Amino acid sequence: MTFGMANLVHTASSTLAQAGFPEPMSTPALAHYLFLSAVLFVIGMVGFVTRRNLIIMFLCTELMFQAAGLALIAFSRFHLHHTGQTFVIFVLTIAAAEAALALALVVLLFRKKDSLSGEEWREMQG
Amino acid sequence: MGSCPGVTASCGEHSGRVVEQLTHPFLLFLGLAFGGVGLCLALPRKRVNPQVIGAVLGGLGIGIVLLGMGLKNPEQLPNYNFYIFGIIAAGSALRVITHPRPVYAALYFILTILASCGLYLILSAEFMAFALVIVYAGAILITYLFVIMLATQAPSEDQLESLAEYDVESRSPVVAAVTGFVLLAALTTMFFKGSTTLEAPPAIQPDALLAQMPNKVTPEKVMRSLEREGAVVEGESFVALDPEAGTVTVLGLEGERTVAIPADLGVKNVEAVGFDLLNEHPGSIEIAGVVLLMAMLGATVLSRKQVEFEEEAKLRQSRALSAEGGVFGDKEVRP
Known part of the structure; x- marks a missing residue:
């Protein structure tokens, strides 16, 4: 068959997917995804509060973005509506912009004090 | 709702309340308490560092909650791949915040990304899964790795294994873990036992989208795919396409007849997301x-x-x- 690769991909995706897209996902399955998303969010939040390395703190914000994206995609699948997936594109955009700015700031701060510790900057209290 | 294809037991509550997804709330709080203690133990500390015990306890806590959810509705479980990818995602996320070395933390974050790509695939969001690999694992994390390597002091010759003091000791792990897991308990109780009504937008049928994409279903394209499928014979011609009913009307020698819309004309995930992006959110x-x-x-x-x-x-x-x-x-x- 000339479409062997396409068939392979199709089989793989149909074993991965819950069902074909028009079949609705059940509420208990949605609850599983929301729970996992909440766990990822809390891990990211705890990491942001406890870690003292500036780079790891920003990695933890990315973890929270991930959790939000997972919840959006799960709801998109639950409601059979694509707007949830579209919003993940905007989440990715904001994450990229945030990473660029945050990392530029980290490089700047590292040049000033030669350390990545967030507590070096505790005199900045606005 | 109205559009509820293949009415099942789950479909009745499709737009309704998300309630009672757990056998008992006590089980939820027990699991979360285990998770909190585990996370607290796993955070880096200077002296005793029981990270393995913490990870096991945390995994046990999450496992208890997932088990409780699974036992409540054993016939409506998610795909079994959810458990594989979910465990990888949560475990590597834990490692991101507990690993003392920033480079390893970033690498574990890539693992979290890849696991959530698997979850996206299960949720039939193929485009976002691959976009996530390209944008996150490919671009953002590489930037992070560059900055980690730029902004870390080179270790001196005699002590190659030295770690910065701020990487070894975490800041008030107990308070953070307690606060975090109280938040998690509030969130999960909200959606396991909450009483909000989910107002769902009307579900999108892939065939219904075809009606808004006239360039995708020109008569030549429809007939070509129908011929490839073997649904029409030589000499039949295109009359009309009815996306609502999912049929194509063709005119043959014995008069008009209807055939199903060919499968390769159906709107795929990438097309649907792109259409939604440009149609609904151009600004x-x-x-x-x-x-x-x-x-x-x-x-x-x-x-x-x-x-x-x-x-x-x-x-x-x-x-x-x-x-x-x-x-x-x-x-x-x-x-």
């Missing part, structure tokens, strides 16, 4: 472009080195260079 794309441009400018301005532009400084620099013997340092040429 947001412009704003996203502006945000990215501003971030690029801001990053460039923030991270550039301070350069002295004054003529005086340039003169001083050139004089210093010539005093040392020019740029190339060949002293013989100097008069």
Whole structure:
């Protein structure tokens, strides 16, 4: 068959997917995804509060973005509506912009004090 | 709702309340308490560092909650791949915040990304899964790795295994873990036992989208795919396409007849997401472009080195260079 690769991909995706897209996902399955998303969010939040390395703190914000994206995609699948997936594109955009700015700031701060510790900057209290 | 294809037991509550997804709330709080203690133990500490015990306890806590959810509705479990990818995602996320070395934390974050790509695939969001690999694992995390390598002091020769003090000791792990897991308990109780009504937008049928994409279903394309499928014979011609009913009307020798819309004409995930993006949120794309441009400018301005532009400084620099013997340092040429 000339479409062997396409068939392979199709089989793989149909074993991965819950069902074909028009079949609705059940509420208990949605609850599983929301729970996992909440766990990822809390891990990211705890990491942001406890870690003292500036780079790891920003990695933890990315973890929270991930959790939000997972919840959006799960709801998109639950409601059979694509707007949830579209919003993940905007989440990715904001994450990229945030990473660029945050990392530029980290490089700047590292040049000033030669350390990545967030507590070096505790005199900045606005 | 109205559009509820293949009415099942789950479909009745499709737009309704998300209630009672757990056998008992006590089980939820027990699991979360285990998780909190585990996370607290796993956070880096200077003296005793029971990270393995913490990870096991945390996994046990999450396992208890998942088991409780699974036992409540054993016939409506998610795909079994959910458990594999979910465990990988949560475990590597734990490692991101507990690993003392930033490079390893970033690598574990890539693992979290890949696991959530698996979850996206299960949720039939193929485009976002691959976009996530390209944008996150490919671009953002590489930037992080660059910055980690730029902004970390090189260890001295005699102590290669040295870690910075701020990486070894975490800041008030007990308070953070308690706060975090109280938040998690509140969130999960909300959606396991909450009483909010989910107002669902009307579900989108892939065939219904075809009606809004006239360029995708020109008569030639429809007939070509029908012939490839073997649904029509030579000499039949296209009459009409009815996306609502999912049929194509063709005119043959024995008069008109209807056949099903060929499978390869159906709207795929990429097309549907792109259509939704451009059709529903055209202004947001412009704003996203502006945000990215501003971030690029801001990053460039923030991270550039301070350069002295004054003529005086340039003169001083050139004089210093010539005093040392020019740029190339060949002293013989100097008069």
